[in-house]
Amino acid sequence: MRFDIRMSGLGGQGMVTAANILGSAAVKDGKHSIVIPFFGAEKRLAPTESYVRISSEEVYEKGEVTYPNVIMVFHEEVITKGKCYTMPFYEGLQQDGLLIINDSDEISLSERNTQSLKERNARIFYVPASQIALDVAGTELATNMAMLGALVGATDIVTFDSLEKAIAERFGERKFVASATTAALDDVLKRKYARAQELVEKNMEAVRVAAKSIKDS
Amino acid sequence: MKERKVVDPEYLLKEAPREKKFLIGNEAVAEAVKRANVDIGVSYPITPQSEAMHLVGDIYAEGYLKDYYRAEHELGAMAAVAGAAMGGARTFTATSGPGTLRAFEMFPCWAGARLPIVCAFMCRGVNSPLTIQPDNIEIGWLMDTGMLIFHAENPQEFFDMLLQAYVIAEQPDVHIPVGVCADGFFVTHTREIVEVTPEDEMLPPYDPSKSPCPTMDMETPPIRQIRDPFVMKSNYISYNAHASWQQEVRAAAERSRKHIAKYLGSSIEVTNPDAEILLMASGTAAAQARVAVERAQKDGIDAGLVKVKVIRPFPDKEIRELTENPKAILVPEHNIVGWLAREVMSRTDYTKVCGGPRVFGGMTMPPEVILSEIKNLARVI
DSSP states (O other): OOEEEEEEEETTSOHHHHHHHHHHHHHHTTOEEEEEEOOSOOOTTSEEEEEEEEESSOOOOOSOOSSOSEEEEOSTHHHHSOOSSSSSTTTTOOTTOEEEEEOSSOOOOOHHHHHHHHHTTOEEEEEOHHHHIIIIISSGGGHHHHHHHHHHHHHOOSOHHHHHHHHHHHHSSSOOOOOHHHHHHHHHHHHTSSSHHHHHHHHHHHHHHHHHHHHHO | OOOOEEOOHHIIIIISOOEEEEEEHHHHHHHHHHHTTOSEEEEOOOTTTHHHHHHHHHHHHTTSSSEEEEOSSHHHHHHHHHHHHHTTOOEEEEEOHHHHHHTTTHHHHHHHTTOOOEEEEEEOOOSSSOOOSOOOHHHHHHTTSSOEEEEESSHHHHHHHHHHHHHHHTSTTTOOOEEEEEETTTTTTOEEEEEEOOTTEEOOOOOGGGOSSOOOSSSSOGGGGGTSOGGGOOSHHHHHHHHHHHHHHHHHHHHHHHHHHHHTSOSEEEESTTOSEEEEEOTHHHHHHHHHHHHHHHTTOOEEEEEEOEEESOOHHHHHHHTSSOSEEEEEESSSSOHHHHHHHTTSOGGGEEEEEEOOSSOOOOHHHHHHHHHHHHHHO
16 A cells, blocks of 8 residues: 655644654654645744655655545644645545544535535545644644544554654654654653653653544544 | 764675654755764754754763854854864755855865765745745756765755765765755655664764865975965966866766765666656656656656756766666756756757656645646647
8 A cells, every 4th residue: 555645834843743643653664755844934833734755665766646545634734724825724635545634623615615525535534633642742833743643543554563663753763853843842742751661651642642533434 | 072982984885774753844854964074064054954953952962973063144154164264174054045055155165175065955945026036046056066966855865975975975086065955845844754773873084184175284284285276377377277177077077976976876766668658857846756656647647757966066977878768758856946847858859858847936746747748748748
């Protein structure tokens, strides 16, 4: 199975971090993966995207995923206010593609968009990722982890084991090369937990709860 | 300094055990510099390169380099590595797009002074309007500076080519600079599997006694460089000396071919060379083209791919031979001028060459775009 994933959200929600962790987990599972962020002058709350390609075969393509088969929407304003790099937000979605949207309630779409998604036979999942993050991990900063959980729940794209290892690696002792704003958010996140291990456990809990909510739906 | 083992270059490049890491291109650059036994790194920040020289600063702090500093601007950085190389040091620096242009005067100077400097170019669009996005138009300008030019497709190739570049640049019969280019963001910020050699094994140190020009020291002070500058004498001998010196720089690039064959394997990589429609591409355009060719073949179109890894010295003979038989040649590129198409056209029946598709200004080039051009060609040939 080949996954071409686009993650759209607002700067600070962790799309790039989620993409790195997902790609890293896929590689730990023995798959091939290429991870790339959208490269602009991204800042907090500005439209931000990242892209992950995962396959059991070697992956060559570079650059943004133009024709995804999975789109993950981290913030409702991606849809309601067009805060993304493509209009409409599902532009390029392949036939039978998957949409995972972070919201507790369904977002009312225009008739044209509803029709277009129906023609593509898109599967749409709503998951209250920010709520799960807040309830389970104690911080909205874990929204991206809950979104990854939802993705795993819908696709089994990576194993929980590899995902846990990838999260531990990202937030553990090993130095990670990040932009200043990402590093600042890392610090905020790390301060919320007494130990790195607790951060990993809480985030994994958010992953599992979100995955279960999708499996049960 | 970090305790490390000097190993044979051929062993390091071809036989040393490799460990798989999940790295972005800029991290792969720092990993290469770590193993290249570089004496001095000089940095000046510019997106998308900044991270790479920042990381070189980090490994300097860990004891992998003898010296490192941030220059006053790109021209200063390029002049500083020239000075260090003249003094017999192995150097590294990197820049991108507008930084390349700001420093441009130094590139022919490096080649003219026969300095084996290795510089990474993380190609980026050039102003104005302001952009930081991927676009490799600068390679088109670098081609005629006298430097050798390599073009990496992915972080793995970026890592390998940087190490290969030092070994090739420092051959006594070459001894000219190498620009190792990679498309900004598509390589520098893309995370994928990179297989790296052991951290504690490095290239032998640079031996300046093998330079065709005397190394500057107290015996050979810098004044010697300008003692008899050609510009001070308006006579036949001085013009002729300058002319033959330029020829010698080009001859050195020609002599690098055998070393490129030895250490890179080949200047090109070919898939299905007898195809009716042959694609020629370099850098990340080759990655996109590979996917397009695979899909075209599935659709029953006879397509092949030539990936050009070395832009200077251009693989003339190989390209002449490969372009003889196909009915059409397609050259997808990440720049508006089509410098690779220009190179290919000048070496074959240009009426067969179709320059494009070209994507520039920062957008991605989906394989679908190339595939649709292949299909257009298949209909008319």
